[in-house]
Amino acid sequence: MQVTLQSIQDAARSIAGAVMQTPCLPAPKLSQLTGADIRVKYENLQVTNAFKERGALVKLLTLSEDERARGVIAMSAGNHAQAVAYHARRLGIPATIVMPEPTPFVKVAATRSYGAQVVLAGEMLADAQAEAERRAEEHGLVWVHPYDDPAIICGQGTIALEMLEAQPDLDCLVVPIGGGGLIAGMATAAKALKPGIEIVGVEPELYPSMLATLRGEQATCGGATLAEGIAVKNVGVLTQKIARDTVDDILLVNEDAIEQAVNAYLTRQKTMAEGAGAAGLAAVLTTPERFAGRRVGLVMCGGNIDPRLLSSIMVRALAREGRMLSIRIATQDRPGVLGEIASLVGTLGGNILEVSHHRLFLNVPAKGTTLDVTMETHDRAHADRIIAALEEHGHKVKPLDLGESRL
Structure with missing residues (x-):
């Protein structure tokens, strides 16, 4: 397949009919936040909550009857694993998924729930890949690569077809890059349909693999x-070749920007994005002047995020905005002071x-006490007024990071 x-x-x-044609919709609140005319493709609405189903199914459909009977094997720590497992079960194909041993249990359980045999091997993805390749050779299993395969790339490219059908006036597509399968497929389709469209890739600052390559x-x-x-x-051999010919620019985003983007999707769009899924928005937030006034298509490519991590991101965002305040109050230890x-x-x-009392800290006077108080406020100005009022009433106030309030 070419x-x-x-x-x-x-x-x-x-x-x-087997993979959802997800909506691609205007996002006025994100447009107001960024200054660009944002349209979002919601791939988190797929059954496995990520775009990986497209490529996985295309690959599985290319298999011969003999290959289907032998079964498939894939290496992944998350979305690709679930996509292969889900569609292999639908098609009656035995599937083995090799995952690194530290893979979160929730992802292991989800993959098993789709009927795949899950093998945990090694600490890193490279270790899991080596084991998957060994098993593929030993048992004659068909290897389903997560990104460096023409069938996989073509499946991911169907996203661009749908985006340009729904929003033909897009000026730019901003696409997360891991191994490169998603951007290779989308860029091929988009450039063929609309040669003047700009394709911008996004990578985390900590993993600038495609940019460096x-x-x-x-x-x-x-x-x-x-x-x-x-x-x-390590990006794919085929994906980097396609990216070299079709991708106009690659931007790097830091962890703060990714965190802010995850929170923006949740609070403004009322939808869950995993970190990779929010990378495109993170890029627009990081360089708003680059996208100002342009019609920008974002691929929200996945929503498989740990709920505990998501709750932490929300609380941290509230603290940054001054809507959640944690302070340490030094005052006299006398009846009624807390009231x-x-x-x-x-x-x-x-x-x-x-509220937490501290009477035994050695840096607190014997007749004194400290109170750690965490409260909701309207905004930073409101928080500042509360601090000022407490100080006017004779209390010494030190703002804390939320994590400090429990020390």
Whole structure:
């Protein structure tokens, strides 16, 4: 299979009815936030909550009867694993998925729930890949690569077909890059349909693999990133060749921008994005002047995020905006002082969430106490008024990071 507009259109016909044609809609609140005219493609609405179903199904549909009977094997720590497992079960194809041992249990359980045999091997994806390749050779299984395969790339390219059908006036597509399968497919289709459209890739600063490769440099990769779905050290051979010919620019985004983008999708669009899924929006937030006034298509490519991580991101965002305030109050240890503080905060419109007393700290006078108070406020100006009022009433106040309030 060659990666062409025709093969991508053929792929779209082959998966019609089995993979959701997700909506691509204007996002006025994100447009107001960024200054660009934003349209979002909601791939988090797929059954497995990510775009990977497209390529996985196209690949599985190319298999012969003999290959189907032998079964398939894939290596993944997340979305590709679930996509292969889900559609292999639909088609009656035995599937083995090799995942690194540290893979979160929720992802392992989800993959098993789709009927695949899950094998945990090694600490890193490279270890899992080595084991998958060994098993493929030993048992004659068909290898389903997560990105460096023409069928996979063509399947991912169907996203661009749908986006330009729904929003033909797009000036630019901003696409997350991991191994490169998504951007290779989308760029091939989009450039063929609309040669003047700009294709912008996005990678985490910690994993600039495609950017370095296209520059002929050695990538320095490593570290914990919210965008673990695109934290790839080695891009594909085929994907980098296609990207070299079709991708106009690649931007890097830091962890703060990814975090802000995840929160913006949740609070403004009321939809869940994993870190990789929010990378495109992170790029627009990082360089708003580059996209100002342009019609920008964002691929929200996945929504598989740990709920605990998502809740932490929300709380951190509230703290940044001054809507959640944590302070340490040094005051006299006397009856009624806590009630006075609570009354003052309540009178000023603050809502106390948590209070903790500290009498035994050695840096606190014997007749003194400290109170750690966490409260909801309207905004930073409101928080500042509450702090000022407490100080006017004789209390020493130190703002805390939310994590400090429990120390």
